[in-house]
Amino acid sequence: ETGVTQSPTHLIKTRGQQVTLRCSSQSGHNTVSWYQQALGQGPQFIFQYYREEENGRGNFPPRFSGLQFPNYSSELNVNALELDDSALYLCASSPRLAGDQYFGPGTRLTVT
Amino acid sequence: QQQVKQSPQSLIVQKGGISIINCAYENTAFDYFPWYQQFPGKGPALLIAIRPDVSEKKEGRFTISFNKSAKQFSLHIMDSQPGDSATYFCAASIRETSGSRLTFGEGTQLTVNP
Numbered sequence: 001e002t003g004v005t006q007s008p009t010h011l012i013k014t015r016g017q018q019v020t021l022r023c024s025s026q027s028g029h030n031t032v033s034w035y036q037q038a039l040g041q042g043p044q045f046i047f048q049y050y051r052e053e054e055n056g057r058g059n060f061p062p063r064f065s066g067l068q069f070p071n072y073s074s075e076l077n078v079n080a081l082e083l084d085d086s087a088l089y090l091c092a093s094s095p096r097l098a099g100d101q102y103f104g105p106g107t108r109l110t111v112t
Numbered sequence: 113q114q115q116v117k118q119s120p121q122s123l124i125v126q127k128g129g130i131s132i133i134n135c136a137y138e139n140t141a142f143d144y145f146p147w148y149q150q151f152p153g154k155g156p157a158l159l160i161a162i163r164p165d166v167s168e169k170k171e172g173r174f175t176i177s178f179n180k181s182a183k184q185f186s187l188h189i190m191d192s193q194p195g196d197s198a199t200y201f202c203a204a205s206i207r208e209t210s211g212s213r214l215t216f217g218e219g220t221q222l223t224v225n226p
Contacts (some may be wrong), residue, residue: 078147100161
């Protein structure tokens with residue numbers, strides 16, 4: 001059974017640019033959540049997708065947006081990048097809306 | 113508002129000793145409390161979880177103790193090993209209304225000396 005995978009592993013962007021991060025959920029999982037983890041801190045919830053619909057959003061501005069596809073994979077898009085967006089972005093999938101979350105290895109985003 | 117507070121920030125334990133990490137929460141609507149282990153450069157891995165209708169749950173060397181009245185829960189790692197050296201996060205969620213959305217503590221960096 002393949003776990004949660006994320007791409008790319010690392011990414012360097014310039015302030016003001018846009019970025020798309022990708023996540024493939026674990027087989028059989030229909031719920032995907034995205035988290036931002038700043039260095040030395042716990043992950044912060046960005047939003048969750050269930051069956052292609054956004055189902056809950058954390059305290060993040062609208063320039064953070066996402067998609068979930070029919071195969072339950074997901075994208076996180078961030079527009080107008082700011083220096084504070086530099087972080088590890090984690091994707092987690094669940095077998096159901098209220099199930100245990102299993103995290104991918106993350107994408108390290110650096111904004112210069 | 114920090115809804116889950118974790119302590120200590122860092123912990124050093126000798127091999128074979130007991131590691132204890134504590135968390136306190138504010139929102140009484142939380143109904144699910146998992147613990148995650150994270151190694152450098154990796155995503156968090158689910159270790160063990162508990163619901164508030166149970167006071168203790170044990171899986172191997174890992175035990176969660178839960179005190180609903182005090183709104184506190186803790187992770188005990190028995191017979192700590194150098195391979196347990198990692199950052200540990202407690203978390204909480206309101207599964208009934210918020211699905212799997214997790215609120216994390218700040219993390220505890222555990223070092224187990226050989």
